[in-house]
Amino acid sequence: MISTSKLKSVDFYRKIPRDLTEASLSGAGLSIVAALSIMFLFGMELNDYLTVSTTTSIVVDKSRDGEFMRIDFNISFPALSCEFASVDVSDILGTNRLNITKTIRKFSIDPNLKPTGSEFHAGPIPILNNHGDEIEEEYGEDSVRLTGRTFDHYSHQHAILVVNFYAPWCYWSNRLRPSWEKASKIIRERYEPEVDGRILMAKVDCTEEVELCRRKHIQAYPSIRIYRKGSDIRENHGHHDHESYYGDRDTESLVAAMETLVAPVPMESTLSSKDQSNSTADSAKRPAPKSGGCRIEGFVRVKKVPGNLVISAHSGAHSFDPSQINVSHYISHFSFGKKLSARTLSELKRLIPYLGGSHDRLAGQSYMTSHDDTNANVTIEHYVQVVKTEVISSRYSQEHKLLEEYEYTAHSSLVHSLYIPAVKFHYEPAPMQVLVTEVPKSLSHFVTNLCAIIGGVFTVAGILDSILHNTIRLMKKVELGKHI
Incomplete structure (x- = not known):
């Protein structure tokens, strides 16, 4: 020892x-x-x-989301109606999807981008099997011609006012004109304004009454609007409740629709507008927007190839005056890829600064043009180049060790065109990706x-x-x- x-x-x-x-x-x-x-x-x-230490490399894109990527957006249009706003997607492989609605939500807004009501539900548009009578047949001028001075007078005089907003140059307006005049004559004979007065069919020439049509948010021709008189006048600052008619446009269908509208209204016209609306539900009618603007939010799934996301006014049975379409917009959000969960963000928040901060570069950007002769027919285009960025961490489990995000650069321009103005996002995904790997400290x-x-x-x-x-x-x- x-x-x-x-x-x-x-x-x-x-x-x-x-x-x-x-x-x-x-x-x-x-x-x-x-x-x-x-x-x-x-x-x-x-x-x-x-401190996190990383290495950066450029590799071929082999990300786990496959051949598709998601585009999330929230865009406000102060002068484009929700009634005709359409979201379309196309790409160089031939994919062409028009008027996407399943993953899109619309909200009517005023010129100051403030919402004016609940979500706008367009509903299915009925197929126009019948669209006007033969133009060769004779017809008279039996509908009442309204102007900016007389519109309010007639709308307060009749319980139901059905107005055809048209343009003489419009093909669809000319197709509708014979059947509209014939139906007006029949309704006038059945419900004489001097005796009954519950319903009146009228028309407005939007090329002459430009200010009236702008005030009524008319952006396509012909637009058939149904105005009801009732308690809504007091509740909505004097404005009448109104709907858009999307049924067949032949004489028989129009007369049948007018009969359906007037049936629940008593001769005294004392039934409230709320009761009327409950009694006249029909697939050919749907609420019209109360203002001329629209906020569009949602997402679309697209292939990871160069393509276009287009928002414009679209309809298969209406004409548009390109000079009256203004696609000025404010972008609240525009990003690619799936959203990260709150749990993942919480666990990997120390790695977020290494993503570069360019995943939502267009957020907060405003592209507004005044509606005058110099800014008419303006299409706004955004050219977006997208690159995938992945951050790999070795400190977490397999489920949360990867942080993925699409970053992009964007360049915008205003283009004058003879076609209907639109907002176009030209996106181009890069075939390579940025790989950021965390280097663990010893x-x-x-x-x-x-x-x-x-x-x-x-x-x-x-x-x-x-x-x-x-x-x-x-x-x-x-x-x-x-x-x-």
Whole structure:
């Protein structure tokens, strides 16, 4: 068994008795400085150990989302009606999807981008099996021609006012004209305005009454609007409740629709508009937007090839005046790829700065044009180049070790065109992707650096203390020798 004295002989840190040591002010000062230096360097080393270190590389896109990617957006159009706003997608492979509605929501807004009601539900548009009578047949002018001065007078006089907003140059308006006049004559004979007065069929020429049509948010021709008089006048600041008619446009169908409208209205016209609307539900009618703007939000899934996302006014049975269509818009959100869950964001929030912050570059951008002759027929185009970015972390489980995001650059321009104005997002996914990999820090390296810091500072402080102490002693000896 090894004796205690032999064991003590291997002591590397032999102690000097305290009585043989001498404390000094210079040594105390250096000790304090050394301790503070050790604490500062320890903090710097710890911060470096905890800081994320990454390497970046460019590789062929082999991301897990396959051949499709998702486009999320929230865009407000102060001058494009929800009634005709259409979201279309196409790509270079021949894909062409028109008027996507399943994953899209629309909300009517005013010119200040404030919502004017609940979600706008367009509903299915009936197929127009019959569209107007033969133009060759004779017809008269039996519908009442309304102007900006007479519109309010007639709308307050009749319980139901059905108005055809048309344009003489419009093909569909001319197809509708014979059947509209014939139906007006039949309804006038059955419900004489002087005797009955519950319903009146009228028309407005939007090329002459431009301001009236703009005030009624007419953006396509012909637009058949049904205005009801009732309690809604007081509740909606004097505006009548109104719907759009989307049924067949031949005389028989129009007369049948008018009969359905007038049936629940008593001769005294005292039935409230709420009761009327409950009694006249029909697939050929649907609520018309109360304002001329629309906020469109939702998402679409597209193939990862160059393509276009187009938002414009669209209808298979209406004509549009390109000079009256304004696609000014404000982008609240526009991004590619799936949204990350709150849990994933919470666990990987320290890695988010390495994504670059370009996943929603168009957010908050406004593209507004005034509606005058110089800004008519303006299409706004956005050219978007998309690149996939992946951040791989080694600190989490397989489920949360990967953070994926699409980043993009965007360039926008205004283009004058003879066609109906639209907003076009031309997107082009890159075939390569950016791969950011987290480089883990070595714990042994961290501990080694700590030992080097402590030992180095202690040694340097000891050397400085020795030099300072010997210098002071030497100065004292020199001073003592002078006195002697």
